Amino acid sequence: MSERTINREGQLRRALAALRRDPLALTGSLVLAVLVVVGVGGSWLAPSGINEVNVDQMLQPPSWAHPFGTDELGRDVLSRVMVAARVSLQVGLVSVGIALVVGVTLGLFAGYYRGWLDNVLMRCMDVLFAFPVLLLAVAIVAVLGPGLSTAMVAIGVVYTPIFARVTRAGVLSVREQVFVRAAVSVGASDLRIMRRHVLPNIAAPLIVQTSLSLAFAILSEAALSFLGLGVQPPDPAWGRMLFDGRGFVTDAWWLGFFPGAAIFLTVLAFNLVGDALRDVLDPRQLTVSEARRSTA
């Protein structure tokens, strides 16, 4: 539908214009842009190979040759941080993608049909929600075995309830709108109403929730890798590098500092952009805390 694209573009343009005006959001977007470039082109851009062991060069402090220093095997930390960006992005996108698709679908049906379906689905979500995030992820990985893909599935499962709740809260208010009744009155099917009227009208809180969740997912991946349950060595991951660097805090601070800074900046950037999007798209929209309250 051409009409729809015009509308979306209009909203996108408005969002971009507002982001440009907000210096914090602009900074966040720039950091994200750099992250994407590094994530996509990391292996080509990296000055040296990630597994080039060079025992002569082990534990070198930052220098011109190795701006982030080298680790205990003499590997270039900068290169490893850059390549690890891909893993972080990948985990973030895939796991949030899983959470988004599953959570939105569940929330949509629960909120639209209410009744027993709503009760069953949302009580399941409550159970998932009741576990501490990391504990749940650890449990899932423990069942499925460690590795990148299980980490992504685990994180996806962990964040599904949030999306289900944000969606359901939005659906509950939109389905009471007269225009939804008007769509029913012209004979539109339930699926059509959900797709065409309900989803577009709750897109704003979902977009915001997505950007915030990306930050948390990357943090969770770092935590899982830190615990040795995510990416397996010798592949680099920020969390794993942080873990490996913990024995060298006093002798070689750069081993932990740079991966830690990368995590910090990425999470901060996603949060800044998420907050700005919230203000731009809809000042009254729901996020996790409100969604949590409205499921009562």
Next chain:
Amino acid sequence: MSERQRADLGTAVPADGTAHGGVPKQREPGEVVAELDDLAVWFPTPAGLVRAVDGVSLRVRRGETLGLVGESGSGKSTTGLALLRLVDPTSGTVRVGGEDVTRWSRRRLRALRRRVAMVFQDPQASLDPRLTIGASIAEPLIVHRLTDGGAARRRRVGELLDMVGLRGELADRHPHELSGGQRQRVGIARALAGEPDLIVLDEPIASLDLSVQAQIMNLLRRLQRDLGLTYLFIAHDLAAVEHMSDRMAVMYLGRIVESGTPAQIWRDPAHPYTAALLSAVPVADPQVERERRRIILSGDIPSPVDPPGGCRFRTRCPQARPECAETDPVLAEVDPDHRAACLFAKEAVRAMRST
């Protein structure tokens, strides 16, 4: 439409269902498009069962406007929703085009909603803010596969916009770019898209400015004349219902209390509630306002959870008598085609007006 044409179309007879089972008198009876028979719609609420509609029978005939007037809580809107089966009847039957649709499945109801369309009170709220005007009007066309392909659909949307007096280029605009009156025209265009047998107009002018109300009423009448449309016109505004309708019915607390032609009801109301309603309508003439004696009803409309026994209006009726608490009056003919549900129809009104 001229006075003469209106009289020719004056055939909507709300069926009384119970006491007077005989064939109602009609001049030139048109085909019955939709019919409610002893309809009840009850909603469960925390406060108890709300009897929004509690025994309403009416018929709408092709080409006419049946007006439904009442205050909030009278059940007039719920009655309209029942014709599209947007609410589930508790008892009674809903017939559209001779078919009993009371127990139709969700799937079959979608097809019913092509034959009965609806225009809502608040044109702003009834249009999806994210869709263009064109997309909103096209929805019935897409849902019921009435046009082949985008080009035909766009042409039809253009036609519909033209019918309601809007320029074609408005199809690409969004609701917030239009005025209230324009938005209501869009709502009407959407209702026309499926070429329905009946259009339920639920307070279509209530949220519009005075000058725009007149525009919309003229438009609705012109469309009816040109396309042979059938309307159920629901409003709280007596003067508007009188102006728009061929036949009208007055509702109070889930029941029809009086029905007849607008002229009969305006000049010679038979039910005390109708008389009170008429006397409460302000007239834009200071002289008349100063001299008229109002029948001021005491109190408020009782709760539809627990309506009074006997006559439902007796708790506020200035002419209530002991008998009114015992007998639940049925709609009975007081003049040809003029019915009232009052044990003392006409007599009570005369008494009210002379005291």
Next chain:
Amino acid sequence: MKPVLAVEDLTVTIGTRRGPAHAVAGVDWAVRPGETLALVGESGSGKSMSVLAATGLAPRTARVAGRVHLLGTELTGLGEDRRRQLRGRHIGFVFQDPMTSLNPVLTVGRQVTEAAEEHLGLTRRAARSRAVELLELVGIPSAGQRVDAYPHQFSGGMRQRVVIAMALACEPDLLIADEPTTALDVTTQAQIVELVADLQRRLGTAVVWITHDLGVVAGIADTVAVMYAGRILEQGPVDAVFATPSHPYTGALLAARPDPAAGGAELVTIAGAPPSPLDLPAGCAFWPRCPVRGDARCEHELPPLVPVSAGHQVRTFYPQPSDGERQ
């Protein structure tokens, strides 16, 4: 008699993202003790905004200019505290939606006398008996018990009575009623109109009644001002304005209502829509929609308010019916 509230050359400009909106573009009116002034107009005509601005209740983004006298005191230039004090003591307000005017978690008794406690220094006990008195005054049955009830336990009409009681608590000199019956049913509207008229007779309060309903105006007003696009187009004694509407807009508004006596004739409509307050025309704001549609002067020059009879003024170059036809 000196006016209770008088407004001279009042303008209200509201800053918006798309530039200044001229909500009120120069308005004069006055209301005297015991008198009812009706401000009538369609949405966006500035009828509410002129009153809110005059009483210091305009939104923060609004720039208000002009002179406002309350009981002889010039309000413009007074500090916000002093203004609030005068407003609380001398003016009572009744707004359209009684539900939003009332606090859902306080009993109606507490709310009715809240202002009186502040402005008249009533004790809690005195306040309670005053609340019962006020609720009785506005016709709430068994006020002695109802005083402890909460707003949601009242019907719409009864809530509006509570709001009126609240407005009368400080025995105001002026009651401002902003579309007080628009959200109510006709039979309830009739009750409220009757109540206000009765209270006015008994208490001698001046009333400014803002409405879009010409029928209500005919029933309650002594004088009427018809507003359009931020200006008064016609004002005068209610009989004169309704009997000989002299502005084409007033005439068209009166003709737009369906008249049961007229049968099913086509209704008179006003084509088009009012101008945007962001872009008011230089001349007569009604000119583009005017059925008389005078000449180039109407388009480019703002017509002044000119008298057509005693106290009856109209802002047009072509008063209707034209002077020759007038008896």
